[in-house]
Each structure stands twice: as structure tokens, then as C-alpha cells.
Amino acid sequence: MVLNDENRRNKPHSNRHRGARPPKPAPAADHVEKPGLRARQAAAKILAAVVDRRTPLDGMLDLENGNPAYRQLNDADRALVRAILNTALRHLPRIEAILDTLVGTPLPEGARALHHVLTVAAAQILYLDVPDHSAVDLAVEQAQLDPRNRRFASLTNAVLRRLSREKATHLSNTQALPAIPGWFYERLITVYGKAHAASIAEAVLEPSAIDLTVKSDPEGWAAKLGGLVLPTGSVRLPASSGTIPALEGFEAGEWWVQDAAASLPARLFGNLAGKHVADLCAAPGGKTAQLVLAGGLVTALDQSGNRLRRLESNLERLGLSATTLEANMADFRPETLFDAVLLDAPCSSTGTIRKHPDVLWTKGPEDIEKLARLQERLLRHALTLVKPGGDLVFSNCSLDPTEGEDMVDRVLADNPDWRLIPVDPADWPGLEEAVSPRGEFRTTPAMLPATAGHAGGVDGFYAVRLRRSG
Numbered sequence: 047m048v049l050n051d052e053n054r055r056n057k058p059h060s061n062r063h064r065g066a067r068p069p070k071p072a073p074a075a076d077h078v079e080k081p082g083l084r085a086r087q088a089a090a091k092i093l094a095a096v097v098d099r100r101t102p103l104d105g106m107l108d109l110e111n112g113n114p115a116y117r118q119l120n121d122a123d124r125a126l127v128r129a130i131l132n133t134a135l136r137h138l139p140r141i142e143a144i145l146d147t148l149v150g151t152p153l154p155e156g157a158r159a160l161h162h163v164l165t166v167a168a169a170q171i172l173y174l175d176v177p178d179h180s181a182v183d184l185a186v187e188q189a190q191l192d193p194r195n196r197r198f199a200s201l202t203n204a205v206l207r208r209l210s211r212e213k214a215t216h217l218s219n220t221q222a223l224p225a226i227p228g229w230f231y232e233r234l235i236t237v238y239g240k241a242h243a244a245s246i247a248e249a250v251l252e253p254s255a256i257d258l259t260v261k262s263d264p265e266g267w268a269a270k271l272g273g274l275v276l277p278t279g280s281v282r283l284p285a286s287s288g289t290i291p292a293l294e295g296f297e298a299g300e301w302w303v304q305d306a307a308a309s310l311p312a313r314l315f316g317n318l319a320g321k322h323v324a325d326l327c328a329a330p331g332g333k334t335a336q337l338v339l340a341g342g343l344v345t346a347l348d349q350s351g352n353r354l355r356r357l358e359s360n361l362e363r364l365g366l367s368a369t370t371l372e373a374n375m376a377d378f379r380p381e382t383l384f385d386a387v388l389l390d391a392p393c394s395s396t397g398t399i400r401k402h403p404d405v406l407w408t409k410g411p412e413d414i415e416k417l418a419r420l421q422e423r424l425l426r427h428a429l430t431l432v433k434p435g436g437d438l439v440f441s442n443c444s445l446d447p448t449e450g451e452d453m454v455d456r457v458l459a460d461n462p463d464w465r466l467i468p469v470d471p472a473d474w475p476g477l478e479e480a481v482s483p484r485g486e487f488r489t490t491p492a493m494l495p496a497t498a499g500h501a502g503g504v505d506g507f508y509a510v511r512l513r514r515s516g
Contacts, residue, residue, distance in 0.1 A: 085123040086184045088115035089130040090162040096135065096404045098158065103131065103404035134169035135403035136251050139227065140220040141168045147216070148205045160195045160202070163188045167206050171213055178210040225251055227406050230396070237447055238490070245492035246445070246506075254400035254491075255501035256283045256290070259309050259332065260301040261339060261364075267301060270294055274500045277476030278313070280306040284499050299364040304332040307397070307489040307507035311390060311441035314469065314487075314511045318342035321385035325368075326375040326428060329353030331360040333390055334368055342386065344368040347375050376427055383433035391421040393442035393449050397506025400491050418449045425457050429464060435516035437467070441509040445490060450508035451482075458512070467511040486510040 092113055095101040106113040107128065116127055134141065145164055167185035170176040182203065189195040189202045209216065224231045224247040234243035257280040260267045264275045271293060273281040281301070287293065295301050312333045315323075319341030325334045328346035334357060337344045346368045348354045354372050361368060371378075375389075394414045395405050425440055432438050442449055458464055468485020471478040480489045487509040496502030 080184060080187055083184055083187055085119060085126045086166055087188055089127045089166045091115055092131060093134055094162045097407050100408040102408050130166055130169055132403055133173045134165055137173055137225055139225055140223050141165055143220050143223055144216045148208055157194060160198050168209060171210055182206040229411060230406050246490050249491035249503050250399050256303060257306045258301040259304040276306045278306040278309050280309055282500050302332055302335060305505045307504040310487050310507060311439050311509040312336035314439050314509060315386055315437060318386060323386045324384045324431060326389045329357045331357035333388060335364055335366050338366045338368055345371060347371050347373050347378060349374040376424060384431055385436045387428050387432050387438045389424060389428045390441045391424050393417050393444040395443050396445045397443040414446050414448050418453050421449055422453050429461060432514050434514055436514050438512045443505055443507050445506040454510055463515040464512050467513050
């Protein structure tokens, strides 16, 4: 990777990486570390793991078992790392397009690490409230301290200083570029059309709001917390709410955090008073709590003991009870069938890209196909757990019909004693656009417009209600 013609004229020494001059010597042993350097180094390392090795971001930011460089930082630097990473991943196609205009031929394969140093710095210069000179200086320092990148220190300096001078132009030039990978954008266009696909891609640039599912009186809790009641009955908090555990009602167990779209599947059952209900992939328990509140006698399954203990802790805070069972649902064969079964299946999670902007960089088309096959196996087994006349709700947080409508069609074609129970849009004022022509829920991040003081959007979710013949 070399500077373009203009930069080569202005910076004649920038061809150093082609061997014209030897690299600078390594910094002296008594070199004083610049404040904020370790945070940028951690951000670049973690970004490389996401983009190059397809490692999920959440695991690397775990304080017990996550990335060592991240865990060693103080709270303020960890917050900065999270802000850099989320910003870089949300805007990655645009950042890379901008860097491509500033840089000529690609870097040699062994210098891939420098690409992430430049990306981290560009994210700060273009989108974060960080002084440009600080982002530039620390990126140059990173290059100097890394033997792989030391010969590119001058290149780093020249590219980022030019970016700082010209950022308004570059932001304008890339504004129309979809901020998601091309492979996924094409899938969205095929499914939703170009206009809706563009709206989804644009929605990814905004962090998701915090929604609460309340036990009762959503209007009252919205008034207490400065929130907004959504068409789902959820309460959306304002951006300035503060830490969740400190809010009124948390300790008393009056509500729990749950995206508005994630609350829809359990609501499809309606009144469950006295009915035996299975929640097959239950942790962390938000849907389980909904089923209990609807009157169900709930058995909650999860194959992870740790996740199940988290579910039990959440239910305890909420003052709710359910029978919990550590088991793989695919092996679950109860003696007595259930009146209702909820299967919120593991999926590609492409509907959660506002919360998890790494998803589209850690998964690809092959993952969607693989997960759709898993969901089909789970759904076919889940049907065997429902008594005649009973209901099953299938859901996931994918935006792709491969994991939803297409898969459900195949399963229903092979099970003539099952039929789809359509959702009536009239029962869901404000969510009519989320109800498909045949009565399934299909939300996207582009739905629910923002209002004064409250963010818009919801997670992408698919949910369908099926009924076994009596």
C-alpha cells in the first residue's frame, strides 16, 4: 500500500516501505508510553480478531475470559475501546472506502495489522469526539512500536493527517454507501426491495434503544422513567436514562430489559392461564417471564448450565417461578405433551446488528444456511412436544427468510396436521407494517420511527404461530 500520487508528491519519503530506506530503529527501552495508547492497541487487536478471524465481539469484551489487552485497561479506557470498535464496525465499509482513496496499492500481506491501526484511527477522526491530533499521533506511535508496521509510520502519519484535513469531503462522498457488507446488502434487496434495504442499512448506524417489558401499567412506568410506550406494550427509555440497576423498579423486579421486537413471540399466545408451556431455548429468561405472567405453568429449558443459572437469577429478581431444566431440547422427550411451546431458535442474529455490529463481519451466507438447517431440525422436534389442539410459536432474530418463512414452509408441507394461525394487523396498531400478508411477524431495524427524546427502530425478528389439529 502506497500513497496516491498527490501524497507521493507531498511526502517523498513515504515510499520507505518499498525498501528505499531502512526502517527506523526501535524506540529506546526508556520510552515513555503515551496516554491512551494501550486502548488503541487493544482496539486494533480486537478489530483484527473480528474482521480477519471472525471472532464474536462479546466474548472478547468479557471481563473474565475476554481479550487480555482489554481486561487490563481501566474502566474509562474500556469504554473508549468499546466506542471505537462499535463505531468502526458500524461504519466499516465507508471507512475502508475512504482509506482506499487515500492509499494506493495494497499493503503486503504481512502488514495486515496496519490496516486495523488505520481503521481505528479513522473511526475516531471521522465519527468520534476525539481530537484528531490525538488519533493521528497514537496511530503513528502504534506503528513505531510494532516491528511489523514500523516502516509504515510515515505513511500512517501522512494518510491520517490528510484524512483529518479532508474529512468533511470524504464523509459526504461516502454517505450513500451502504454501511453493511455487500453480500448481506444484496440479500436484503432481494427480500425487502432496495428502499427498505437502504433504510435497514442506515438504521445500523444508530445504537439500539433500551426497551423494558413491564409486569403491569406500562403508561405508569413510562411516566416514572421518562419513557415512551411502544405498540408492543414495551417502555422505551430515553438515551439519558443512566445505569439500568439504578433505575426505579429494577430492585423490586417490576420490569426487565427486552427489545420490543423480542417481546412479540411470547405475546402471540395470548392468555395462558393454567396451561402447561415449554420454553425450549429459554435463557436469559425474558420470554420465560412473559409466559409466566401470561398465566402459564412454564418449563424452561436450556442446554447451558451457566445460562440457566442466569435465567433463574433473573426470575428470582422478578419474583416469578418456573420449572427449569438443563437439557438439549433436541433430546427432550417429556412424558406429557404441552399445551403450548415456544421455540426461539439459535440463528444468525442478523436482526440484532444495531446492538451487535460485529455480526455481519463474523458470519456469512454459509452460516445462514447452516443455521437454517439446525432450526429446521429443532422445529420438527418441537412439533412432537405439543398436544393436539395446542400451539407452537417459532421465532428468531434473523432478517433472512432462509431462517424463517422458507424453512417454516418446508416443515408445514411435511406436517399436514399443523397450520399457520395468522396475526391480525388490526390487533397490533402501530405495527401493521410488521405483519406479513399471511400473518407472520417480520420486524426490521428500520421500523418504529424515532420521536423527540427517544430513538427509533427495533431488532429484526421473525415470529409465527402454528397450531396442531385437535
